[in-house]
Amino acid sequence: xxxLVIVCALASTAGANPDPDEQIPDEPPTHQRLxxxxxxxxxxxxxxxxxxxxxxxxxxxHRVYGKWRVAGExxxxxxxxxxxxxxxxxxxxxxxxxxxxxxxxxLMETGKIGGHIxxxxxxxxxxxxxxxxxxxxxxxxxxxAFAGVRLGYSFIKLKADTRASAVWEPEVLFRxxxxxxxxxxxxxxxxxxxxx
Amino acid sequence: MLRSLTIAGLLIASPALAEVxxxxxxxxxxxxxxxxxxxxxxxxxxLDENGWxxxxxxxxxxxxxQYFAEGGVARVKLxxxxxxxxxxxxxxxxxxxxxxRSFELGDRGSIDMQLEAFTGVSRFQFEDLPRFTRPDLGFxxxxxxxxxxxxxxxxxxxxxxxxxxxxxxxxxxxxxxxMIACRGTCPTTAGTSNSGLMAGFGGVF
Numbered sequence: 001x002x003x004l005v006i007v008c009a010l011a012s013t014a015g016a017n018p019d020p021d022e023q024i025p026d027e028p029p030t031h032q033r034l035x036x037x038x039x040x041x042x043x044x045x046x047x048x049x050x051x052x053x054x055x056x057x058x059x060x061x062h063r064v065y066g067k068w069r070v071a072g073e074x075x076x077x078x079x080x081x082x083x084x085x086x087x088x089x090x091x092x093x094x095x096x097x098x099x100x101x102x103x104x105x106x107l108m109e110t111g112k113i114g115g116h117i118x119x120x121x122x123x124x125x126x127x128x129x130x131x132x133x134x135x136x137x138x139x140x141x142x143x144x145a146f147a148g149v150r151l152g153y154s155f156i157k158l159k160a161d162t163r164a165s166a167v168w169e170p171e172v173l174f175r176x177x178x179x180x181x182x183x184x185x186x187x188x189x190x191x192x193x194x195x196x
Numbered sequence: 197m198l199r200s201l202t203i204a205g206l207l208i209a210s211p212a213l214a215e216v217x218x219x220x221x222x223x224x225x226x227x228x229x230x231x232x233x234x235x236x237x238x239x240x241x242x243l244d245e246n247g248w249x250x251x252x253x254x255x256x257x258x259x260x261x262q263y264f265a266e267g268g269v270a271r272v273k274l275x276x277x278x279x280x281x282x283x284x285x286x287x288x289x290x291x292x293x294x295x296x297r298s299f300e301l302g303d304r305g306s307i308d309m310q311l312e313a314f315t316g317v318s319r320f321q322f323e324d325l326p327r328f329t330r331p332d333l334g335f336x337x338x339x340x341x342x343x344x345x346x347x348x349x350x351x352x353x354x355x356x357x358x359x360x361x362x363x364x365x366x367x368x369x370x371x372x373x374x375m376i377a378c379r380g381t382c383p384t385t386a387g388t389s390n391s392g393l394m395a396g397f398g399g400v401f
Binding site for chain 2: 035036037039054056058076078093095155157158159162163164165167168192194196
């Protein structure tokens with residue numbers, strides 16, 4: 001909860017103190033929002049155990065000011081424990097839901113290459129809630145906070161008069177997840193989004 | 197806090213999901229056929245059950261909605277690692293697909309995002325086990341790359357990749373199958389889950 005409050009405070013600060021230098025240098029933004037999906041996996045600590053996760057996620061993102069964006073995500077995830085012998089076999093299996101709310105900012109981005117491609121590196125900070133069920137843990141209901149990086153490129157529309165999505169963005173992202181009791185996990189995902 | 201997160205999520209999601217009208221996107225073909233390969237990794241009464249095999253789908257509808265019927269067979273395995281029972285899974289289903297977003301590749305193609313919901317029935321046929329049937333339902337997300345041909349883009353062909361989450365009910369029959377499959381010594385942590393992940397890859401014509 002404390003992490004979420006900090007995230008919200010950071011987000012409100014970004015909106016309240018606009019900095020004229022924060023504008024993207026080359027052109028106005030190519031899109032105001034994104035909608036997409038992602039596959040991912042990682043490790044989620046819980047009560048001293050290292051639980052493996054795999055998830056399918058939907059994500060939406062809104063530009064709030066300059067390079068600052070706010071995003072929300074929903075993940076359906078599988079969560080469980082694996083043995084390394086034999087064959088990385090599953091010991092337990094559960095499933096559940098994870099929601100995330102985050103702020104994201106472009107850390108680096110190129111100008112348009114060939115008029116239609118722009119590479120980017122984003123940093124992000126957020127928090128969320130995991131609600132899952134796993135045989136040994138029972139019901140897992142825990143908040144978390146995370147920090148991460150998101151890398152990819154924007155494929156910008158090829159013709160000016162289209163009314164379809166203005167950009168298409170493949171992405172890879174990596175997050176470090178902080179749980180209560182100073183436990184840490186990680187998440188790696190690949191996905192793609194459509195921008196309007 | 198869960199309620200607050202849900203409300204915040206809905207607030208963020210609602211404008212992003214609502215602002216693309218039907219006319220903005222290149223319509224889906226009125227009729228299409230998809231030939232591909234599907235795989236799944238899930239649970240049957242808590243036991244690992246996975247496999248892959250060919251799939252066929254027939255779809256109708258436009259501009260952004262498709263209704264489809266699908267069928268396929270998969271070579272599958274059931275049970276714990278090192279003691280798996282091989283078999284076959286025959287599955288048929290129906291569903292609906294929504295063209296959520298589209299990025300146009302000039303006048304000749306597009307990269308699309310699709311959301312879908314489906315339901316189906318699977319018939320399992322494992323060695324040394326009684327045959328049994330299990331219904332399922334679920335939702336999925338995917339993308340496809342389409343190419344347009346002919347007048348007014350009426351002919352289309354493309355490649356589609358789909359990821360699905362599926363759920364199935366448990367039953368006494370499944371519990372009985374589970375006990376036979378693991379020779380009466382099922383892992384105590386096996387649980388009773390009947391959910392899993394389906395993935396599909398196919399050519400759309």
